[in-house]
Amino acid sequence: MKIFITASLIIAVFAISAFADAKKEYITREHPWTLRSVAALGMGNAYYTKSSDKYAPFYNPAGLSRINRSWRLDIIPVGFSMNKDFQNLYEDANNVDFDNDTEVADFIKEHIGDNAYTGFSFYPSFTKRNLTIGVFTASRATVQPRNPVLPEANISAVADAGIVVGYAHTFFEESLAVGVAARLQGRGSLNKSYTVSDFVSGRAEDDLDNLTAEDYAGTALIFDVGAIYDFGKLLDVDFSPRAGFAVNNIGLKTGSYGNLDIRKRDGDIANSPLPTFATLSFGVSPSVSFLQTDIILDIVDITRNFDEDDDWGKRINIGAEIGFDLPLIRHFKFRGGFHQGYPSVGFGIDFYVVELNYAYYTEELGAYSGQLPDSRHALEISIGI
Numbered sequence: 001m002k003i004f005i006t007a008s009l010i011i012a013v014f015a016i017s018a019f020a021d022a023k024k025e026y027i028t029r030e031h032p033w034t035l036r037s038v039a040a041l042g043m044g045n046a047y048y049t050k051s052s053d054k055y056a057p058f059y060n061p062a063g064l065s066r067i068n069r070s071w072r073l074d075i076i077p078v079g080f081s082m083n084k085d086f087q088n089l090y091e092d093a094n095n096v097d098f099d100n101d102t103e104v105a106d107f108i109k110e111h112i113g114d115n116a117y118t119g120f121s122f123y124p125s126f127t128k129r130n131l132t133i134g135v136f137t138a139s140r141a142t143v144q145p146r147n148p149v150l151p152e153a154n155i156s157a158v159a160d161a162g163i164v165v166g167y168a169h170t171f172f173e174e175s176l177a178v179g180v181a182a183r184l185q186g187r188g189s190l191n192k193s194y195t196v197s198d199f200v201s202g203r204a205e206d207d208l209d210n211l212t213a214e215d216y217a218g219t220a221l222i223f224d225v226g227a228i229y230d231f232g233k234l235l236d237v238d239f240s241p242r243a244g245f246a247v248n249n250i251g252l253k254t255g256s257y258g259n260l261d262i263r264k265r266d267g268d269i270a271n272s273p274l275p276t277f278a279t280l281s282f283g284v285s286p287s288v289s290f291l292q293t294d295i296i297l298d299i300v301d302i303t304r305n306f307d308e309d310d311d312w313g314k315r316i317n318i319g320a321e322i323g324f325d326l327p328l329i330r331h332f333k334f335r336g337g338f339h340q341g342y343p344s345v346g347f348g349i350d351f352y353v354v355e356l357n358y359a360y361y362t363e364e365l366g367a368y369s370g371q372l373p374d375s376r377h378a379l380e381i382s383i384g385i
């Protein structure tokens with residue numbers, strides 16, 4: 001488990017070594033998550049009555065029953081995400097001598113007000129109708145430069161790794177699908193401010209490396225359950241009107257860090273819970289000649305267990321997908337939607353062996369939709385059979 005976490009932090013360590021992020025002095029209230037589908041993000045992250053791929057255990061495991069291919073083995077699946085501030089920061093870092101206090105201080109001052117975000121994931125898996133099993137590692141880091149008098153940067157980093165298994169079964173002539181997923185997950189977490197000397201001496205990088213240490217990380221067995229009911233047969237219609245319900249992150253509650261027992265040392269550990277939350281979802285799949293379509297509405301965390309905010313705008317996602325076949329391409333899919341009130345767009349191309357998914361979306365970092373938007377790019381490339 002520690003090996004996976006260490007690997008997932010490589011990009012975060014590189015980003016901090018090459019330096020990193022901030023935007024005003026605010027507390028990020030981004031809804032917690034472990035692993036997200038780039039395809040879903042292109043649809044506004046509305047995915048709970050679809051989730052017909054290996055990401056179903058992190059949304060609604062009942063969606064495994066909707067997989068329409070015989071099987072898929074993802075061997076080298078890599079995902080990246082970043083925002084514009086990180087891109088600018090990375091480009092400027094190439095001209096900085098990080099052994100020089102003055103240059104590092106000037107670099108931090110130049111980027112005060114930025115909010116640089118980057119993420120990385122690696123998720124090999126085997127998936128077929130009703131079943132998936134895989135191992136995953138994912139990390140994300142945000143750095144917030146601030147304080148022009150005594151320049152410093154706040155680093156917030158989370159690394160997850162684990163094993164996940166999901167299974168779904170259908171009832172009543174396949175009208176009802178029920179699914180369950182289990183994952184053994186480890187998490188390392190850090191939230192701390194570092195001075196110029198901390199970066200020059202390498203202390204910030206050392207702390208990120210030590211996220212795998214016993215005092216920094218915790219492990220938990222977590223379950224996700226869900227159901228999808230297709231009203232098509234009941235109503236004798238062919239556009240597949242359906243409703244879904246899922247409960248995510250069911251696990252042992254331990255202290256103030258949720259179901260991941262992350263031990264605190266000298267105030268260095270971030271409060272990084274995975275609260276249990278329930279989601280309602282509604283979807284339809286209109287039949288349009290040769291096109292494959294999906295339209296979905298999700299209401300996430302209906303019990304508002306994430307107590308950093310109570311805004312419903314942050315909990316509503318709407319998305320659509322249109323897919324069709326092209327010569328030499330198994331599928332091409334165009335996606336769009338609204339995530340937390342902000343538009344998103346994306347596409348997916350399946351070349352049989354290589355699959356590519358891209359999404360441009362906006363994440364709300366404030367307490368309510370419309371307060372602190374953070375626009376991001378996400379790309380996933382998977383080589384498999």
